[in-house]
Amino acid sequence: xxxxxxxxxxxxxxxxxxxxxxxxxxxxxxxxxxxxxxxxxxxxxxxxxxxxxxxxxxxxxxxxxxxxxxxxxxxxxxxxxxxxxxxxxxxxxxxxxxxxxxxxxxxxxxxxxxxxxxxxxxxxxxxxxxxxxxxxxxxxxxxxxxxxxxxxxxxxxxxxxxxxxxxxxxxxxxxxxxxxxxxxxxxxxxxxxxxxxxxxxxxxxxxxxxxxxxxxxxxxxxxxxxxxxxxxxxxxxxxxxxxxxxxxxxxxxxxxxxxxxxxxxxxxxxxxxxxxxxxxxxxxxxxxxxxxxxxxxxxxxxxxxxxxxxxxxxxxxxxxxxxxxxxxxxx
Amino acid sequence: xxxxxxxxxxxxxxxxxxxxxxxxxxxxxxxxxxxxxxxxxxxxxxxxxxxxxxxxxxxxxxxxxxxxxxxxxxxxxxxxxxxxxxxxxxxxxxxxxxxxxxxxxxxxxxxxxxxxxxxxxxxxxxxxxxxxxxxxxxxxxxxxxxxxxxxxxxxxxxxxxxxxxxxxxxxxxxxxxxxxxxxxxxxxxxxxxxxxxxxxxxxxxxxxxxxxxxxxxxxxxxxxxxxxxxxxxxxxxxxxxxxxxxxxxxxxxx
Numbered sequence: 001x002x003x004x005x006x007x008x009x010x011x012x013x014x015x016x017x018x019x020x021x022x023x024x025x026x027x028x029x030x031x032x033x034x035x036x037x038x039x040x041x042x043x044x045x046x047x048x049x050x051x052x053x054x055x056x057x058x059x060x061x062x063x064x065x066x067x068x069x070x071x072x073x074x075x076x077x078x079x080x081x082x083x084x085x086x087x088x089x090x091x092x093x094x095x096x097x098x099x100x101x102x103x104x105x106x107x108x109x110x111x112x113x114x115x116x117x118x119x120x121x122x123x124x125x126x127x128x129x130x131x132x133x134x135x136x137x138x139x140x141x142x143x144x145x146x147x148x149x150x151x152x153x154x155x156x157x158x159x160x161x162x163x164x165x166x167x168x169x170x171x172x173x174x175x176x177x178x179x180x181x182x183x184x185x186x187x188x189x190x191x192x193x194x195x196x197x198x199x200x201x202x203x204x205x206x207x208x209x210x211x212x213x214x215x216x217x218x219x220x221x222x223x224x225x226x227x228x229x230x231x232x233x234x235x236x237x238x239x240x241x242x243x244x245x246x247x248x249x250x251x252x253x254x255x256x257x258x259x260x261x262x263x264x265x266x267x268x269x270x271x272x273x274x275x276x277x278x279x280x281x282x283x284x285x286x287x288x289x290x291x292x293x294x295x296x297x298x299x300x301x302x303x304x305x306x307x308x309x310x311x312x313x314x315x316x317x318x319x320x321x322x323x324x325x326x327x328x329x330x331x
Numbered sequence: 332x333x334x335x336x337x338x339x340x341x342x343x344x345x346x347x348x349x350x351x352x353x354x355x356x357x358x359x360x361x362x363x364x365x366x367x368x369x370x371x372x373x374x375x376x377x378x379x380x381x382x383x384x385x386x387x388x389x390x391x392x393x394x395x396x397x398x399x400x401x402x403x404x405x406x407x408x409x410x411x412x413x414x415x416x417x418x419x420x421x422x423x424x425x426x427x428x429x430x431x432x433x434x435x436x437x438x439x440x441x442x443x444x445x446x447x448x449x450x451x452x453x454x455x456x457x458x459x460x461x462x463x464x465x466x467x468x469x470x471x472x473x474x475x476x477x478x479x480x481x482x483x484x485x486x487x488x489x490x491x492x493x494x495x496x497x498x499x500x501x502x503x504x505x506x507x508x509x510x511x512x513x514x515x516x517x518x519x520x521x522x523x524x525x526x527x528x529x530x531x532x533x534x535x536x537x538x539x540x541x542x543x544x545x546x547x548x549x550x551x552x553x554x555x556x557x558x559x560x561x562x563x564x565x566x567x568x569x570x571x572x573x574x575x576x577x578x579x580x581x582x583x584x585x
Contacts, residue, residue, distance in 0.1 A: 012493070074497060076467050100490040103446070104470035104506075107423075107458035116424065116548040119453045132552060137357070138345045139449050144357075145553040154548055189467035189499040192484070197492035208585065233581070245510025258471065258488050258508070265584050276452070287584045289577055290563070298557060305580060306563040307573055317574035325578060 005031045006091035007040040007059070008082055008109070010101050014049040018165075019097030021057060023158065025166045026124065027095050028058045033126055034151070036092065039063060040173075041085050043078055045071040055175055058168035062175045063089075069182040074189030079108035081180050086113060088178075092152040093131060095124075098159045100257060110155040118146065119157040120276060136276060140298035160257065160280040200252035202236060209235025209266045212255055212282070215242045216271020216292060216311060223248065225315045226270055232322035238262065240272045256281035268318075271311050274299030291315070332386035332477070334377040335439040337430055337460070338405060339448045340398035341367040354550030356421050364394075366401040368509065369445025375512035376475060377443050378409040384477050386440075387411040391433060393418055393426060399530055407517045407525035418535040418544070423451060425544035427459035432538035434464060441483065442504040446471055454506075461504035468504040469497050473511055 007027045010017040024040065031038040037060040042050055045068050055062050065081055073081075086094060086109065094109065096102045098120055110117035118124075122143070123134040131148040133156055148154040204210055211230040217223055223237075230237040239249045241256055255262055257277040267285035272278060274290075274297055282288070283302045290303035291314055300306045307314060342361030349358045366374075377388045389412040390405040392398055402413035416433055420426045434442060442464075444457035454470075461468035471488040478484045482500050488508055489495055499505075535544070566573045 012489075074467055074499065075469065076461070079462075100471050100488050103454050104458060104468075104487075107427075107455040108462045108468075110455070111424070111427070111459045111462040116546075117453070117455050117459075118549070119455055127552075136452055136557065137450065137554075138342070138348065138359075138452075140452070140557065141345065142348050142554050143557045144551055145555075146549050147552050148549055150548070152548075189469070189497055189503070192496040192498055194489070195486075195494045195496065197494075209581075241509065247510075247513070257490055260492065266581050287580065289581070296556070300563045301557050303563040305577060306565045307577070308565065309570065309573065313570040314573060317570035318577060321571075321574040321578045325582065 003092040004037040004039045004061070004089055005034075005093045005095060006086055006089060007038065008094065008096040008102075008105070009040050009042045009054060010097055010099060011042065011044065011050045016050055016053050017097065017099065019099050019102070019160050021168070022160070022163055022165055023095045023097050024057050024059060025168060026158065026163045028168060029166075030093065030124065030126065034092070037061065039089055039091070041065065041082060043070055043081055051175060055173045056170050058171060059173045062173040064175065064177045065180055066177065067180065067182045072191045073182065073187060074191060075104045076108065076189060077182065077185050077187055079105050079112065080185050081182065083109045083112035084180060085178055094153070094155040096155065096157045098157040102157050106155055106157045113153065113155065115153045115155055116148070117155045117157070118148070121156055121158045122162040124156050124158065136298070140274065140276060141296050159276055161283055162280070202252050204236050204238045204253055204255065205260050205262050207236040208264050209233045210238045210255070210262060210264045211235060211268045211270065212238040212240065212272060213243060213270050214240040214272030216273070217243075220248045222312070225312070225319070229268070229315050229319045229322070232319045232326065233266070235264070235266070240275070240278045269299050269303070270315060272299050273297045274301065332380060332384045332440050333438050334380060334386060334388045334441045334443060335434055335437055336370070336374050336377045336388060336390045336405070336410070337442065337444045337456070338370040338374055338390055338392050338401055339367040340364040340392055340394050340401045341449045345450070348554045350551045350554060354552070355546045357551065357554065364398060364401070366404055367445060367448045369447050371445070371514055372509050372511050373443040373445050373507045374405055374408060374410065375514060376507050379512050380441070380475060381409070389414060389437060389439070391416065391430065393420060393429060395419060402530050403522060403525040403528070404517060406528050407521045408515055413528070413530045414533060415530050416533045416535070416538065420544060421451065422544070422546040423453050423455035424459060425546060427456045427463060428539055428543050429535065430456065431460045431463035433533055434460065436533070440501045442502070444504070444506050446506045446508060457504060457506040464502075464504070466502045466504055467499045468506070469499060470506045471508045472505045473508050475505065
């Protein structure tokens with residue numbers, strides 16, 4: 001039994017996803033304090049560039065599973081291959097990013113390994129000799145600390161941006177190719193095509209000021225007050241997922257895990273409760289202002305300034321103030 | 332197409348969350364239970380698929396008799412049959428074992444669930460059911476269409492503005508993304524009619540052995556209000572004062 005920590009990597013078109021580096025940083029830290037090794041696994045085809053990028057990121061061992069059939073393989077084949085590789089090294093802890101790809105993969109891998117799946121975590125640490133995860137529950141209004149008994153084995157999926165990115169020790173990993181008979185795995189799904197959204201006219205990722213609106217607005221007709229505030233600050237209007245689901249705003253304005261990640265100088269969240277999928281897309285903004293009726297809304301966890309108030313009073317007042325300042329500058 | 336939809340009865344606003352003795356579960360107060368919103372989208376998609384391709388929709392939930400309301404809502408929205416498994420579980424793996432065992436007793440071509448429940452926020456149950464049933468799956472699905480009689484084509488989100496089109500042989504399981512269909516309103520009269528319909532009840536003993544639903548490998552240590560990462564400073568006063576203060580802060584960083 002190796003008891004290593006295993007990090008499952010994510011990559012696309014030769015680029016390693018930032019969430020993987022976050023997992024490697026956390027994995028390295030835990031491995032050092034537990035006195036075990038850190039192994040990462042990368043799955044796909046023609047992985048040269050990805051392997052070059054990964055192998056100097058602080059792991060002891062990098063496992064490569066490269067097979068042409070993996071390029072178009074459905075999620076169940078990928079999960080199967082990764083679980084088989086994990087079984088061979090018998091890790092004490094499997095770390096994976098809680099991205100959409102990780103969300104699809106994590107439950108399958110944990111079920112195949114027969115270990116608990118602790119998903120959507122904001123941290124994993126060693127407390128009193130035990131591995132302990134922290135995760136939100138009940139719409140994010142409560143956090144729980146949960147001990148993984150016997151120091152695992154367990155699978156832990158961590159939210160994007162939840163744990164700090166640190167400089168990884170630049171050591172060269174031992175790179176090992178793992179051969180898997182992919183053909184022997186029943187293939188019941190196949191990726192036909194990957195589509196990338198074309199660049200839209202409204203690019204919220206480039207704006208210095210974003211005024212984002214959420215379900216708290218209540219009425220499609222009232223979105224205009226948000227638009228006016230964005231305009232008066234020389235910024236753009238953005239939104240959380242529910243408004244896109246309702247068909248009130250287009251997807252190009254959506255911030256969060258399934259929309260865009262943004263980090264403007266100013267982010268004003270209006271009537272957004274702050275689901276973790278939203279927070280992961282905007283928590284790096286320089287100044288975050290949250291306006292919400294509910295003082296327990298998770299958005300206040302990342303805000304620098306919070307106002308527990310009615311949008312329909314405060315937002316027009318802010319617009320008025322912004323216009324006043326503009327007029328002063330103009331005169 | 333025979334479609335089974337797993338819908339969770341999730342607590343509304345929750346207060347007074349405490350760790351149950353033994354540390355394996357949580358106790359809390361909640362005034363009402365609702366159909367978990369992510370699962371409601373799965374139900375709407377099931378009904379839309381039935382309309383497009385014919386077939387029938389069976390809705391499943393787990394819980395005590397009080398969760399039956401969400402099944403009546405599903406029937407009122409257009410589901411044909413409802414099944415309640417009389418067991419209350421918080422552990423996602425245990426829930427997936429029970430639901431997978433129940434699905435084995437039903438006929439289905441397609442199983443639909445939401446992506447996540449509002450209480451555990453874990454997003455584990457759907458894919459874990461598929462893995463236990465050994466059927467293909469896709470997560471965060473935004474479009475579904477039939478591809479002949481034996482397969483479907485779906486579009487799923489990958490994040491960062493990327494999507495994948497995937498062909499899955501049937502039977503398959505899909506965790507559908509929110510917004511896949513608009514949520515429909517149910518008039519009270521239709522809800523009253525739905526309440527006359529029968530709900531099939533399954534007991535745990537019909538499905539899995541008791542030891543399969545014991546949460547393993549973890550225990551709760553603490554529940555607490557989330558720490559504020561940004562150390563938010565709360566501003567009070569009338570709207571104009573607050574607006575002036577905020578604008579000054581905004582101007583500092585621009």
